[in-house]
Amino acid sequence: MKPSLLQWEPAAIERRLEELGGRAFQARVARAELLGRGKLDYEGMSALPKDLRRTLATEVPLLSSIEKLRTWSSDGACKLLLEFPAQSQSPGARTVPAQVETVFIPPHERGSTKGATVCVSTQVGCPVACPFCASGKAGLQRNLAAHEIAEQFAHARALGPISRAVVMGIGEPLLNLDNLLAGLSLVRSELDLGARKVTVSSVGFPERVRRAAQNDPRFQLAISLHTPDQEQRDFLVPAMRGVPIEDVLAAGDEWFHATGREVTYEYVLLAGTNDSEGHALRLAERLRGRRATVNLIPYNPIEESTFGRPTPESVARFAGCLERAKLVATVRWSRGVDGQAACGQLRVSNASGAPPA
Ligand code: SF4
Numbered sequence: 001m002k003p004s005l006l007q008w009e010p011a012a013i014e015r016r017l018e019e020l021g022g023r024a025f026q027a028r029v030a031r032a033e034l035l036g037r038g039k040l041d042y043e044g045m046s047a048l049p050k051d052l053r054r055t056l057a058t059e060v061p062l063l064s065s066i067e068k069l070r071t072w073s074s075d076g077a078c079k080l081l082l083e084f085p086a087q088s089q090s091p092g093a094r095t096v097p098a099q100v101e102t103v104f105i106p107p108h109e110r111g112s113t114k115g116a117t118v119c120v121s122t123q124v125g126c127p128v129a130c131p132f133c134a135s136g137k138a139g140l141q142r143n144l145a146a147h148e149i150a151e152q153f154a155h156a157r158a159l160g161p162i163s164r165a166v167v168m169g170i171g172e173p174l175l176n177l178d179n180l181l182a183g184l185s186l187v188r189s190e191l192d193l194g195a196r197k198v199t200v201s202s203v204g205f206p207e208r209v210r211r212a213a214q215n216d217p218r219f220q221l222a223i224s225l226h227t228p229d230q231e232q233r234d235f236l237v238p239a240m241r242g243v244p245i246e247d248v249l250a251a252g253d254e255w256f257h258a259t260g261r262e263v264t265y266e267y268v269l270l271a272g273t274n275d276s277e278g279h280a281l282r283l284a285e286r287l288r289g290r291r292a293t294v295n296l297i298p299y300n301p302i303e304e305s306t307f308g309r310p311t312p313e314s315v316a317r318f319a320g321c322l323e324r325a326k327l328v329a330t331v332r333w334s335r336g337v338d339g340q341a342a343c344g345q346l347r348v349s350n351a352s353g354a355p356p357a
Pocket residue numbers: 126127128129130133134135136169170171172203344
């Protein structure tokens with residue numbers, strides 16, 4: 001298959017366009033039409049000459065991915081199931097197309113002039129395997145390439161303007177850091193996504209956080225903590241088993257010192273598991289003296305798990321404990337729950353291409 005538009009280095013695609021009879025700057029025009037205006041076929045790119053559009057359609061596929069399924073939630077969130085071509089990992093290995101999910105979340109207020117938030121995935125499956133999350137149930141199949149991360153923005157942009165991005169979809173972003181950074185840089189200028197408009201959520205592998213901090217990361221960092229207790233974190237975040245919570249927090253401190261951007265600590269509230277007053281007090285103790293916000297996320301149900309969703313009263317009680325300890329606590333009741341598009345509900349579809357349950 002020929003490389004698609006976003007797979008080309010900027011200088012190389014300019015040369016390719018000239019070979020195809022176009023002008024170098026028209027490569028930028030095509031990218032702006034795709035990412036900035038959400039045009040998903042060359043035919044609709046009226047800023048390019050007709051002949052060139054026809055040539056590009058056969059010589060430089062606009063996208064490598066296709067939309068397989070679109071699911072709207074009652075609150076307006078839209079989940080896209082996207083399929084990417086198979087990539088051979090080793091000679092003779094069975095290859096199957098990779099499927100991931102991307103979510104387009106329009107602003108709450110009707111008639112808002114703000115754009116949507118897009119939630120993108122970075123891996124096909126997730127190696128972290130948190131027991132409350134659908135994304136890790138099938139393990140890790142492969143990393144997404146930079147252009148595959150960028151193409152999710154293009155599909156989402158076709159649904160409407162975008163003003164924020166959260167890298168909170170399928171996968172652990174810091175385990176695919178190079179492709180994530182390259183993917184974000186492919187879309188940054190066309191979508192005007194500066195560092196304050198992109199949040200990357202990680203379970204906080206200390207070395208990865210430090211490496212990211214040293215690489216001019218143009219994003220905000222959220223670290224998913226989920227509990228103040230080491231034994232419970234080893235259970236809730238299995239890939240971090242044995243990594244002391246204090247090391248995770250120390251890496252977060254280093255991030256803050258290197259970037260000047262505060263870390264948000266995320267905490268999925270699981271009824272009867274990690275939502276007691278004692279948990280809140282111990283969490284406050286862990287974070288004492290740190291400049292950080294805690295983002296509480298009431299659990300979003302998935303069929304494979306028996307965890308419970310906390311009541312609004314218990315969420316408020318937990319948040320109140322943190323606030324009395326002088327921490328900033330926010331609550332995120334996720335959008336898209338009835339469309340299985342909320343935090344922890346995204347999943348890799350099966351290899352046959354059937355839509356997720
Ligand atoms: S919560 Fe995040 S890190 Fe954990 S399995 Fe799901 S996608 Fe992976």
